[in-house]
Amino acid sequence: MLLxxxxxxxxxxxxxxxxxxMLFALIFHNVVQAWLASRYGDxxxxxxxxxxxxxxxxxxxxxVLFLMLLGLGWTVPIxxxxxxxxxxxxxxxxxxxxxxxxxLLVAFVSTIIAALFARMDQGNLTQAFLTASYYSVLHAVIHxxxxxxxxxARAALASGNRSLKQFVYQIQSYGNLGFLVFFLLMGVLGIxxxxxxxxxGIISRLVGFVL
Numbered sequence: 001m002l003l004x005x006x007x008x009x010x011x012x013x014x015x016x017x018x019x020x021x022m023l024f025a026l027i028f029h030n031v032v033q034a035w036l037a038s039r040y041g042d043x044x045x046x047x048x049x050x051x052x053x054x055x056x057x058x059x060x061x062x063x064v065l066f067l068m069l070l071g072l073g074w075t076v077p078i079x080x081x082x083x084x085x086x087x088x089x090x091x092x093x094x095x096x097x098x099x100x101x102x103x104l105l106v107a108f109v110s111t112i113i114a115a116l117f118a119r120m121d122q123g124n125l126t127q128a129f130l131t132a133s134y135y136s137v138l139h140a141v142i143h144x145x146x147x148x149x150x151x152x153a154r155a156a157l158a159s160g161n162r163s164l165k166q167f168v169y170q171i172q173s174y175g176n177l178g179f180l181v182f183f184l185l186m187g188v189l190g191i192x193x194x195x196x197x198x199x200x201g202i203i204s205r206l207v208g209f210v211l
Contacts, residue, residue, distance in 0.1 A: 023067070025103055026067070031050065050079075072138070082158060100151060114126045
């Protein structure tokens, strides 16, 4: 994030606010998953303290550093017990996919705040929350892909679908190289960018409707 924002003239407040919102988004992502897991009968994340907003419980130091530098961060994943879920794991699938939805909710709220600041002619604050909205959508899109250790991969494994599980294990077998090559390919093919544009368009329409 810093590397992208500092390429041109930018106010320090834009950097600080956008990073702060994204740190909240990472924590909110975990809390939503922990809350939904508890609703479906899995108290494992609740007992581990993941229903709190304590940054020390959720944030991973390397994940925070990567967020600040590159705009992509991660948290300590919530612990779950797959045996606590009914319905062939579909409840657990919902838990993992609630993570991307949490990021989209943060993006939606950030876009509303940006629109309000734009009406007040507060350029820096508008830019800060639009930046946070973009990176929230980016995190949501990334976590949809079935690549370990993302939410999409955990959902794929929980679903029990043999083809999806095999795909996850194939990419995982290559370690970090498989992760990087996969997303490099998604970027080159424009799939990641198109998904970001899709969700940003939906959010913009919803914000326009609300305001």
